[in-house]
Amino acid sequence: MIYKRWMPLFFILPIVAYTLIFFIYPFFLLLLYSFSDATLYSLSQNFIGIENYISVFREGRVYFYLQNSIIYTVVVSFASLMLGMVFALLTNSIKHKKLQRIFSISLMLPMMLLPVAVGVTWSLSLTEYYGWVNFILEAIGFRREAWLLKPYALWFVMLADVWGWTPFMFIVLLAALQQVPPSILDAAEVDGATRFNKFRFIIFPTLKPVIITLTTLKLIDTYKEFDMLWVMTRGGPGDLSTNINVIVYKSLFNYFKLGRASCYGVISLIFPILVLIIYYFIIRRRGKD
């Protein structure tokens, strides 16, 4: 009896231990540090209550960093999703299997590059003097610009990110698309359904669970963006492309303020938790349906 009662707990022990060690403990540590004046250069640290939070919100720049994070996340996620969907539909419509495979592989290539390599490549491409982007723009009558030194530099980082991550969306959506039974599509065609109607009433509802999961994953993943932003702009010009992750890094490794960085770290958790809550409710409603 006791064996039956405790055995399941024994089996979940590894995952509980894993969660406790790698998630719960670091989270509480983060929370603890956010209430301290800890620095990287001093051994002492004092409990200062919510002083870090007060100063961060009083300075007010945190709203701008959060705004940058959210704009970046939403734009990159949905643009990648849309483009991925378009490419997946186009590729799926190619009847010639070999051609379809070549098309898929060539579309997947950017995904295989390291984000840092993508960042460096785009960074050089967007320079005023050497960049190929300016060569093309100049050829069609526009003026050369150092795009990553413009106030809207963040949008160019988004462009690079979309370029790098659309293939991931594409490949998942293509796999899902290929699971749509052709017989249903054929039947709809016999019934006179247009391409758009087939997409609206058959393909999209079939892909919906994949799209929801994919979007949630992509939203959370994009929200964590740091590498490409750091390589391409270092949060600049000024701090105009600084997002919440860049300010966490800067606070820790430029300002050496562990307490302040932890405070930003805690604030940065708001958005992913919100997304997960929304995701949870969508899934629960779908379960009820």
Place this chain on the structure above:
Amino acid sequence: MGEEKKEEKAISRRKYLGAVGGLAAAAAVGWGLAGYLASKPKAPAVEKTVTITKTEAITPTAPATTPIKKYAGLTLKVPFPEGWGSWAPGIAMVHEFEEETGMKVDYHFLPWAENGSKQLLEITNKTGAYDLNTVGAEEWPMFLPHLIGLNSRIEEHWGSLNAFMSDVFPKLQEPLIYEGEHRGIPIHANTMFLAYRKDLFEDPKNQKRFEEQYGRELQPPKTFQELDEVATFFNDPPRLYGITAEQHKWILFSTLITLFYDAGFELLDKDLRPTMKYDDKARETMIEILKWHQDAYQKKKYINIDSLKFLDGEILDFFTSGNAAMALYIWMDFWGGVPGYHAPEVRKRIGKVEAIPLPTIKPDGVHHGGVGSWWIHGIPEDSKHPDAAWEYIKWAISEKVQLACAAGQFPPYKSICEKAIKLTMPHAPDVPLIPKDVFEVFTKAKNLYYCYSANKMVIEVSMEPLTKAQDLFESCLLGMITPEKAIDEYTKALEETLKAAGYYRR
């Protein structure tokens, strides 16, 4: 039944093939890994870029290192910035130290951006990861409380503290001392200069045209007013920019503040208040510096805007490709440490490159000494082998190592510098190893993080305010904010940080 058996067979075949495939993949990965490990060189391969061909017999002030075998068999863990051109010849010579002492030097090459923070993390957590630290001037103040005092060792090696102090450049002396103890030994000194293409300046056509336009002889500029004229004269983008400047975000603040110091000002006054806020002349000067650069990038456009994003190597490439007449804020690392400026193919393309001190922002052309950069070795409190680390430090500052590295830095000891200044580049015998005029100005250079008027190291200057200044000054140079706003915001951040750190409590 027969169908089931077939299915089972197919499954077991698949399992078998899967297992074989898995084993084959594991073997391939293992083979690859073994191959990689086997091919991995034992010591980091650093190409020796500079060799000294001409040496003169001068008695050294700093004592020579006596090889000792006391620590034979020991491995020293030494963190070092990765790919540092200045020190490449020194690293390439480390085998000599290893042979002399029987020790092994295990360099941990760290990316530049993480060099300070990585070492700081190890030192504050007392992990004992490194036997000594290699730290740049910006991070140095934060390391001070965690390093052991070196007074007794210095006295033993140099004979007295005074003998050591008299050999180190004057303004570098104070920042080395913390709570009465010397905590660091400089291994590298550096400053910024202006490089220009001599052929362009000496071209009779250019000279004639310049004289017609400006009514004076075409000369390398000594002041920023002259620089403005010369840059405007040569500027013909995108074929040729007047200037390219090493001003990417990391060093932007240093480039501007060096002009401010060279004009005779300091960052903080004797009460540790920002001079840019409380001293009208200082404020005017800083506004003038920012305005000049803002105009150069935005209005007159004689500095290529990419300068604000290009890293040091990209600036070198831009200049040596013949895209600019002058290169501003170039560090010694790239003077000879990387033979780029004087390589034969570069000479063929852009002619001879010469170096002069940075022009002064004030029209009098008087140098009060800008901001110098130093790299220092210190021994952390948690060092597992402090005595062996000291042996390594003595080797690193020995004459032969310092002279070998002198093409990419000033040896931070006067006695060695005096010798280095008489030498020429091995790959360009008509180019001095150390440009004399640049060196003269350097001897007055100050440390940014030490308040000389208050005789106090102000650690906090190098943290949040520095990063904020980089952001603000970049925005200013891009024309997004005015110089006045950039200064106001910076001094506000500086004052708030110092206030929070308790500097203004009475």
